[in-house]
Amino acid sequence: MNTQRLISTFCELVKIPSESPNDKEFISYVAKFLRLEGAKSKRDSYGNLIIKFPAKNSKSKTSIAFCCHGDTVKPGVGIKPIVDLEKGIIRTDGTTILGADDKAGIAEIIEMIRAAEKHPPLEIIITRCEEIGSLGAKNLDFSLIDSKRVYVLDMDAPSELVIGEATHVHMDVTYTGRAAHSGAEPEKGISSIQAAVRAIYNMKLGRIDAGTTANVGVFNGGEARNSIPETTKLLAECRSLDYEKAIKLSEEMKEIFIKASNESGTKIHIDTDLVSKGYKISADSDIVKEFAIALEKHGVKPDIQVIVAGTDASLFNEHGIPAVVVGIGCRDIHSKGEYAIISEMETTTKVLVSLVEGLA
Amino acid sequence: MDKSRLINTFCDLVRIPSESPDDKEFIAYMENLLQKEGAKTRLDDFGNLVGKIPAKNSSSNEYVMFCCHGDTVKPGIGIEPVVEEKIIRSKGDTILGGDDKAGIAEIIEMLRSAKKHPPIEVVITRCEEIAPAGAEFLDYSLIDSKMGYVLDMDTPSDVITGGPTCIFYTVKFKGVPAHSGVSPEKGVSAIQAAAYAISNLRLGRIDHETTANVGVIKGGHSMNIIPEDAELAVECRSLNNETALKVFDEMKEIFNKAAKKFGATVSIDATTALEAYSIPKDAKVVQLAVSAMKKNGVTPDVKGIAGGTDATHINHNGIQTAVLGVGGRMMHSTEEYVIIDELVAITNIITTIVEDLA
Numbered sequence: 001m002n003t004q005r006l007i008s009t010f011c012e013l014v015k016i017p018s019e020s021p022n023d024k025e026f027i028s029y030v031a032k033f034l035r036l037e038g039a040k041s042k043r044d045s046y047g048n049l050i051i052k053f054p055a056k057n058s059k060s061k062t063s064i065a066f067c068c069h070g071d072t073v074k075p076g077v078g079i080k081p082i083v084d085l086e087k088g089i090i091r092t093d094g095t096t097i098l099g100a101d102d103k104a105g106i107a108e109i110i111e112m113i114r115a116a117e118k119h120p121p122l123e124i125i126i127t128r129c130e131e132i133g134s135l136g137a138k139n140l141d142f143s144l145i146d147s148k149r150v151y152v153l154d155m156d157a158p159s160e161l162v163i164g165e166a167t168h169v170h171m172d173v174t175y176t177g178r179a180a181h182s183g184a185e186p187e188k189g190i191s192s193i194q195a196a197v198r199a200i201y202n203m204k205l206g207r208i209d210a211g212t213t214a215n216v217g218v219f220n221g222g223e224a225r226n227s228i229p230e231t232t233k234l235l236a237e238c239r240s241l242d243y244e245k246a247i248k249l250s251e252e253m254k255e256i257f258i259k260a261s262n263e264s265g266t267k268i269h270i271d272t273d274l275v276s277k278g279y280k281i282s283a284d285s286d287i288v289k290e291f292a293i294a295l296e297k298h299g300v301k302p303d304i305q306v307i308v309a310g311t312d313a314s315l316f317n318e319h320g321i322p323a324v325v326v327g328i329g330c331r332d333i334h335s336k337g338e339y340a341i342i343s344e345m346e347t348t349t350k351v352l353v354s355l356v357e358g359l360a
Numbered sequence: 361m362d363k364s365r366l367i368n369t370f371c372d373l374v375r376i377p378s379e380s381p382d383d384k385e386f387i388a389y390m391e392n393l394l395q396k397e398g399a400k401t402r403l404d405d406f407g408n409l410v411g412k413i414p415a416k417n418s419s420s421n422e423y424v425m426f427c428c429h430g431d432t433v434k435p436g437i438g439i440e441p442v443v444e445e446k447i448i449r450s451k452g453d454t455i456l457g458g459d460d461k462a463g464i465a466e467i468i469e470m471l472r473s474a475k476k477h478p479p480i481e482v483v484i485t486r487c488e489e490i491a492p493a494g495a496e497f498l499d500y501s502l503i504d505s506k507m508g509y510v511l512d513m514d515t516p517s518d519v520i521t522g523g524p525t526c527i528f529y530t531v532k533f534k535g536v537p538a539h540s541g542v543s544p545e546k547g548v549s550a551i552q553a554a555a556y557a558i559s560n561l562r563l564g565r566i567d568h569e570t571t572a573n574v575g576v577i578k579g580g581h582s583m584n585i586i587p588e589d590a591e592l593a594v595e596c597r598s599l600n601n602e603t604a605l606k607v608f609d610e611m612k613e614i615f616n617k618a619a620k621k622f623g624a625t626v627s628i629d630a631t632t633a634l635e636a637y638s639i640p641k642d643a644k645v646v647q648l649a650v651s652a653m654k655k656n657g658v659t660p661d662v663k664g665i666a667g668g669t670d671a672t673h674i675n676h677n678g679i680q681t682a683v684l685g686v687g688g689r690m691m692h693s694t695e696e697y698v699i700i701d702e703l704v705a706i707t708n709i710i711t712t713i714v715e716d717l718a
Contacts, residue, residue, distance in 0.1 A: 182573035183597045183666035186564040193574050200555035206544040215540035219551045219579035225593040227575055235583040239541045308541035
């Protein structure tokens with residue numbers, strides 16, 4: 001493992017902008033980069049990248065996969081990574097995100113491939129548009145993938161090992177009332193804002209139980225102070241570690257939205273989207289145990305957890321390919337204060353090397 | 361009254377852009393134009409224009425005021441008026457600017473064609489469309505008139521004698537953001553606090569002269585964050601000033617209680633407060649307009665309205681002022697047009713008013 005090379009790969013990657021959905025140029029760059037390392041790359045019709053490395057010093061025919069997403073949140077154009085060796089971190093100049101989420105993972109995979117003395121066949125999957133609802137993973141051509149297990153690199157600290165995720169339902173709600181001048185003839189109007197607040201008033205939000213939450217995250221209604229607001233849009237969600245509960249809660253919320261509309265005389269349109277279907281992998285399974293052993297080998301105590309946020313891992317699990325999520329050494333992601341911890345990037349790389357060498 | 365001169369004046373005026381607040385160039389043009397009509401002009405500190413025209417064939421020394429606003433809404437740059445047989449419209453990609461330049465053209469034509477008149481003050485205010493700010497900040501010490509007319513309604517029959525107390529305000533709820541799936545208990549939802557408050561408000565028509573509305577809400581940025589901010593554009597209006605203030609207090613209390621209940625904070629900022637006014641129907645300013653309309657074959661429609669105009673501020677500053685029409689339709693849209701017959705009718709009506717006062 002060459003730390004200097006790891007850092008320079010990382011810096012090179014984050015300098016190429018890839019704000020979702022404008023991540024195609026970046027993905028082409030990674031494809032070219034990895035072809036130089038001797039891989040065959042393929043793009044599916046959505047533009048996700050699948051790269052296959054043959055086994056090295058190994059007779060194993062069982063390939064394993066590593067997955068990162070290629071896109072970043074905004075503001076991610078013109079990133080200037082600053083390597084601060086004194087603090088042991090890589091940060092930005094404060095005007096953009098760093099993009100360590102998820103490019104630290106990509107840099108670590110590249111360094112792992114360069115550093116591992118032996119490994120089984122490997123598949124590297126770079127997905128598009130993860131940050132805007134795992135669109136890449138949702139549209140991934142799973143027939144291109146041979147591996148029976150996937151490590152998704154997308155958590156913060158190297159110790160994090162995610163073996164389960166919540167089911168997550170989004171609701172996009174539109175109330176349509178009737179506009180009228182609010183001072184001259186308010187009785188001719190129907191306020192869509194009033195309909196929406198009636199629903200929210202009757203809804204239990206926040207923490208519902210230990211594994212279940214609900215939120216109305218966005219509420220935009222009306223266009224002018226002096227007009228009865230005709231249109232109101234809400235974005236709501238619910239999540240639960242228990243699939244049945246999540247579905248039941250989303251249906252209850254939907255009923256409350258509709259009831260408020262009926263009682264207010266507005267029209268309503270609801271788009272419901274099952275963003276991710278939850279999964280739970282046994283802590284005793286090979287995919288978990290072997291990674292935990294690799295972590296411990298490098299002095300990291302595994303922090304096995306179940307999370308509520310949807311990652312690309314839920315899509316692999318949904319398609320029958322067990323996947324877990326592991327850390328990459330970044331902090332304060334999705335902010336201009338985002339930074340990567342060099343020692344943690346080294347650790348993750350070493351853990352990956354031990355993992356693939358162990359499977360060779 | 362020279363119809364084609366009136367139309368030409370109007371077309372010249374609308375070609376000069378004056379989207380509020382960028383209306384100073386237009387005011388400068390008007391200053392020049394009024395001076396050519398024999399006016400002495402002054403600009404007040406806010407940039408409002410006051411032009412004084414001496415009496416003509418009259419020994420009256422009592423001023424009468426005519427007021428229009430000089431600004432327009434957007435899109436008002438590059439207006440190309442199209443004169444058709446009965447109407448004047450824009451080419452379709454801008455407003456026309458008949459609101460309020462039709463009124464200005466009518467006043468100019470009145471000055472040119474009246475055979476006699478008392479001393480006249482022409483006031484062109486700035487930024488009516490965004491507050492009405494110009495009339496609020498007008499230097500009333502520059503004005504000698506005790507009565508006047510604002511030209512800013514639609515049809516020649518309009519005589520507006522009253523307007524409501526309007527309290528326009530912004531309510532900002534501030535909660536605490538948190539990831540909605542990971543740690544919702546750490547967050548305070550500004551949307552929930554706002555929704556709770558709005559649920560408890562009396563909205564719409566409250567009584568025959570009082571209304572309230574939450575017209576706009578913008579809350580939260582992301583589905584997966586407990587929303588930190590919710591901002592509401594709210595108003596209440598009443599022809600009865602005390603009722604409006606009472607409703608405003610009641611609303612404020614509901615907003616404050618809701619914030620407290622959810623652990624959010626709330627700030628309430630009144631952006632505009634117009635106080636109701638009402639002119640008696642037998643006041644001279646009303647009767648003169650009614651009589652001038654009848655002389656010109658127009659049936660007057662004397663009424664109060666639910667909105668504020670420059671006349672609200674002007675009346676509160678001791679100048680009894682009614683609002684008349686300008687002959688425009690579909691204002692504040694790219695479909696806006698003026699009706700040529702109505703431009704003529706209104707010019708004739710205000711000419712009759714000043715001749716009757718001479």
